Amino acid sequence: MGLYDKEEEMKKNLNFLRQKLKSQHLLIILAIICIGLMAMTFSNGTNGRIRQVTNQFIVPFQNGVNKVGNLLGSWASGFRNVQALAAENEELKARVGDLTEENTRLSQSMSELDRLEKLYALDKEYPEYTKVAAQVISKDPGNWYNRFVINKGTKDNIAVDMNVIANGGLIGIVTEVGENWASVESIIDDESNISAMVASTSDTCIVSGNLGRMSSGKIDFSELRDDGNVVTEGTKIVTSSISTKFLTGLLIGYVSEVGDDSNHLTRSGTIIPAADFKNIREVLVIRELKQTKENS
Amino acid sequence: MIRKIIIFILIVACCILQTTVFSLQSVTSVSPNLMIIITISIAFMQGKKEGILTGLISGLLIDFTYGSVYGFYGLLYMLVGYASGFFCQVYFDNDVKMPLILATVSDILCNFVVYVVFFLLRGRLAFAHFLMEIIIPEAVYTALMTLILYRLFYVINHALVNNQKKGRQSLWIKD
Numbered sequence: 001m002g003l004y005d006k007e008e009e010m011k012k013n014l015n016f017l018r019q020k021l022k023s024q025h026l027l028i029i030l031a032i033i034c035i036g037l038m039a040m041t042f043s044n045g046t047n048g049r050i051r052q053v054t055n056q057f058i059v060p061f062q063n064g065v066n067k068v069g070n071l072l073g074s075w076a077s078g079f080r081n082v083q084a085l086a087a088e089n090e091e092l093k094a095r096v097g098d099l100t101e102e103n104t105r106l107s108q109s110m111s112e113l114d115r116l117e118k119l120y121a122l123d124k125e126y127p128e129y130t131k132v133a134a135q136v137i138s139k140d141p142g143n144w145y146n147r148f149v150i151n152k153g154t155k156d157n158i159a160v161d162m163n164v165i166a167n168g169g170l171i172g173i174v175t176e177v178g179e180n181w182a183s184v185e186s187i188i189d190d191e192s193n194i195s196a197m198v199a200s201t202s203d204t205c206i207v208s209g210n211l212g213r214m215s216s217g218k219i220d221f222s223e224l225r226d227d228g229n230v231v232t233e234g235t236k237i238v239t240s241s242i243s244t245k246f247l248t249g250l251l252i253g254y255v256s257e258v259g260d261d262s263n264h265l266t267r268s269g270t271i272i273p274a275a276d277f278k279n280i281r282e283v284l285v286i287r288e289l290k291q292t293k294e295n296s
Numbered sequence: 297m298i299r300k301i302i303i304f305i306l307i308v309a310c311c312i313l314q315t316t317v318f319s320l321q322s323v324t325s326v327s328p329n330l331m332i333i334i335t336i337s338i339a340f341m342q343g344k345k346e347g348i349l350t351g352l353i354s355g356l357l358i359d360f361t362y363g364s365v366y367g368f369y370g371l372l373y374m375l376v377g378y379a380s381g382f383f384c385q386v387y388f389d390n391d392v393k394m395p396l397i398l399a400t401v402s403d404i405l406c407n408f409v410v411y412v413v414f415f416l417l418r419g420r421l422a423f424a425h426f427l428m429e430i431i432i433p434e435a436v437y438t439a440l441m442t443l444i445l446y447r448l449f450y451v452i453n454h455a456l457v458n459n460q461k462k463g464r465q466s467l468w469i470k471d
Contacts, residue, residue, distance in 0.1 A: 023344035027378050030352055034374065037359075037367030054360040058312065065316045138315035140362045143326045143430045144410055147362065149315075183362075190415065211415070212425040278325075 052178050055149075059181045062138040063151055070281075129247070131165075131284040132156050137181070146189040146209065150283060153180045158285055161245050166283040169274025170239060170250045174285065182285075187252065188219050188277055196221065196252055197240035201230055204240050207252055207271060217277065218256055222268035231258050237271055247290050299456040303338060303350065306452070310334050311357045326430060328437040329403050330445065331358060335373050336380040336398045337442075337449040344381030351377025364414075372409060376402045392446055399442040400435050407431045 134150040152158050154177055164171045164184050172186035185192060190211040197204045205224035213219065224231065235255040239246040251274045258269035310330040331354040339347025355373035359366045380398050387394075411426055420426070 023348060023378065023381065026345060027348055027374065030348060030374055031371055034352075034355075034367035034371035037370070038365055041364075041366045050360050050366065054357070058308075058361055061308075061312050062316050065312055069317055138312075139327075141311065141314045141327070141331065141358050142329075142362075142410065143434050144407075144414065145362075190420070191418075212420070212422050212429065215429055 048176065051176065055178050055181055059137065059149070059151070059178070062149070066135070066137045129286045129288050131286050132158070133282055133284055134158075134182075135282055136280055144190070144211065146186040146277075147175070147183055148186070148280070149181050149183050150285070151181060152285065153178045153182050155180055157287055158182050159289065161289055161291070163239075163245075163247055163250060163286045164283050165250060165286065166275045166280055168251060169276075170246070170252050171275050171277075171280065171283055173245060184283070186277065188214070188273065194246055194252075195240045195243040196237050198224070198226070198231055199236040199238045199249075201226075201228075202241075203231075204242065205237070205268075207237065213270065218270040218272055219253070220268070221255075221271050222261075222266070224258075224267045225265070226267050231255055231267065233257070243290070245290060247286060247288065299453075299460060302452065302456060303346075304353065306449070307331070307334055307350065307354050307357065311354070311361070315361070326433040326437060328441040329406075329434060330441065331355070331373065332376060332403050332406065332438060333395075333399050333442050333445050334449065335377045336402060337395055337446050338453070339377045339380035340383055340387055340395050340398060341450065341453050342381075343384040344378055347377030347381035347384075348374050349377070351375070368413075372406055376406065392443060395446045396439055396442050399446075400439045403435050403438045404431060407434060 132152060134152040134156075136148050137151045139148045140146070150164075158174060158177055160174055160177055162174045164173060170187055172184045172189070172192070174182045175185045176183045186209070187194060187207065188209040190209050192209040194207050195204060196207040203224060203226050205221045207219060207221045210218075210220045221237065233255055235258075237252045237255060239248060239250045239252060241248040253271040253273040253275075256270045256272045258267055260267055310333070314327060314330045335347065335351040335354050338350040351373035352370050355370035356367070358369040358373075363369055380402065383394060383398060407430065411423065411431070415426065416423070
């Protein structure tokens with residue numbers, strides 16, 4: 001009997017509380033919790049475990065939605081583009097011919113290079129990296145950042161700081177990784193800064209994303225010491241050998257504009273990235289870390 | 297209870313749609329802000345308390361999947377939900393004008409706050425550029441999506457509330 005009374009009383013209290021709890025109080029309590037979370041991230045950085053748990057739930061759905069979307073997209077484009085594809089096929093066939101010819105020529109010079117390298121006992125400068133293909137499954141919900149999630153993770157031996165490329169150019173770097181997902185920060189993100197160099201002269205510069213240039217598809221470079229004014233429009237920019245995270249010699253893009261800084265010592269300008277950021281669907285993750293390579 | 301679970305599922309669905317279907321058209325394009333739409337819709341129909349909770353859950357979902365500072369979007373969207381809740385008093389059936397204005401205004405305000413906190417403080421001063429490239433396109437896109445989604449949320453919410461009221465009346469408890 002007494003127990004029943006207590007229960008009843010508690011229920012009454014709870015109801016009372018629910019009615020008494022005004023929206024302002026609720027707002028203040030939850031705001032304090034949010035501010036606490038923010039303080040937590042500022043002191044310890046983003047807690048990986050929370051993200052792991054949420055993504056564990058969300059990634060399978062994103063994967064599914066994406067598969068359906070791709071299927072529908074490929075159907076639609078399949079019906080639409082038959083003629084365009086035929087024309088493209090012709091063009092590509094012609095290109096295959098050209099490339100085969102070029103390939104034979106290059107393989108000849110390659111064998112010569114091998115011979116000479118052996119002669120001089122040189123190591124290969126750019127080793128073949130092992131790569132793994134992954135699909136982009138989701139993007140940052142806001143429009144301020146250029147981060148995306150791919151559908152491969154620790155299961156496929158992907159680790160933080162691995163470089164991501166697509167159609168020949170650098171795309172970005174893995175910043176977080178879970179069992180079956182990894183999030184990638186692209187080089188066009190406003191917060192991205194990477195150390196780069198001019199391919200021909202090895203003069204270093206800094207390449208940084210700029211949200212303000214997003215629609216023109218360009219990114220910035222700055223701090224370039226270019227004493228002979230070698231850099232002009234079309235100069236190739238690659239990742240530098242002094243970068244701690246990016247492997248050496250990955251193609252970033254080509255210079256589009258260049259000008260002297262007001263200090264007359266350095267130059268800066270814009271770059272057109274080699275990778276096509278407008279439609280990234282599949283990317284390649286290079287399964288090699290710069291740090292471990294140097295340590296070993 | 298059922299209503300709360302369904303609203304939660306709707307929030308998660310919005311989050312998934314926003315990160316996949318609407319964004320993947322191209323990684324550099326602008327996508328609409330579905331999370332703001334659901335927050336202001338629920339707040340407008342159900343009042344401040346539910347607005348606060350919907351905003352908090354939507355915001356935290358963004359924080360936990362993509363955000364760089366946990367709790368930032370949670371707080372921002374919660375305030376949006378609370379503010380939209382004030383307009384619950386002028387809530388008329390199936391009127392889309394008010395949520396349209398609310399969604400557009402709150403989307404612009406939220407993006408302005410994001411700009412100030414994450415960009416202006418890092419020395420990105422070209423506000424006009426950001427306004428034209430991101431804030432305005434997103435606001436327009438969000439407004440268009442509100443026209444469609446608000447109707448949908450209205451129908452779902454209406455059905456659920458009616459269901460709940462019927463249950464209450466059968467027990468002779470006044471609402």
